[in-house]
Amino acid sequence: TQLLEQSPQFLSIQEGENLTVYCNSSSVFSSLQWYRQEPGEGPVLLVTVVTGGEVKKLKRLTFQFGDARKDSSLHITAAQTGDTGLYLCAGEWEYGNKLVFGAGTILRVKS
Amino acid sequence: DTAVSQTPKYLVTQMGNDKSIKCEQNLGHDTMYWYKQDSKKFLKIMFSYNNKELIINETVPNRFSPKSPDKAHLNLHINSLELGDSAVYFCASSQLITSGDEQYFGPGTRLTVT
Numbered sequence: 001t002q003l004l005e006q007s008p009q010f011l012s013i014q015e016g017e018n019l020t021v022y023c024n025s026s027s028v029f030s031s032l033q034w035y036r037q038e039p040g041e042g043p044v045l046l047v048t049v050v051t052g053g054e055v056k057k058l059k060r061l062t063f064q065f066g067d068a069r070k071d072s073s074l075h076i077t078a079a080q081t082g083d084t085g086l087y088l089c090a091g092e093w094e095y096g097n098k099l100v101f102g103a104g105t106i107l108r109v110k111s
Numbered sequence: 112d113t114a115v116s117q118t119p120k121y122l123v124t125q126m127g128n129d130k131s132i133k134c135e136q137n138l139g140h141d142t143m144y145w146y147k148q149d150s151k152k153f154l155k156i157m158f159s160y161n162n163k164e165l166i167i168n169e170t171v172p173n174r175f176s177p178k179s180p181d182k183a184h185l186n187l188h189i190n191s192l193e194l195g196d197s198a199v200y201f202c203a204s205s206q207l208i209t210s211g212d213e214q215y216f217g218p219g220t221r222l223t224v225t
């Protein structure tokens with residue numbers, strides 16, 4: 001059983017479409033991070049959300065932390081082929097001082 | 112300059128062998144980590160070190176032994192390799208010991224055990 005459930009596992013869309021990736025848990029996290037990983041490379045941090053209800057925007061990407069700090073979402077507007085990659089959410093678990101990762105969402109944006 | 116580097120990038124070896132993966136960071140960070148990413152892309156922490164001191168040992172078999180000669184280096188030695196050890200291993204570093212601090216990942220080492 002994973003602490004963080006990510007959905008969907010795979011997403012294949014056309015360029016220009018919008019999409020949302022979800023990260024859910026029954027546990028409370030001190031903070032939550034979103035990473036993007038390209039093939040053959042390590043994950044790269046996109047954003048960290050800390051406060052319940054917080055919304056952060058990074059160009060066409062919008063990140064939201066749930067009010068109860070148990071879930072988060074990543075919304076991409078007008079997806080581009082360069083958005084293709086593996087998106088990982090990671091929660092700072094308060095009981096272990098460690099990052100717990102979701103299983104990831106593989107996004108493919110077709111031109 | 113590469114912030115977090117790992118060597119080798121690829122490692123193919125037979126069951127029963129012993130191998131090492133090296134990691135170096137030039138960011139001046141105090142904390143370093145080893146993660147394992149399985150074939151389903153699930154990333155799980157194995158160890159974390161802060162200023163050469165072991166902080167987290169995440170129920171990893173004793174065949175895995177990390178060593179930190181200084182705070183810029185964290186190496187991973189694996190004894191008696193098994194098929195199930197095949198995975199991509201990532202080294203990472205962060206300035207602070209708190210896990211919520213941004214972690215910088217290396218490019219990964221793809222280990223294949225045959």
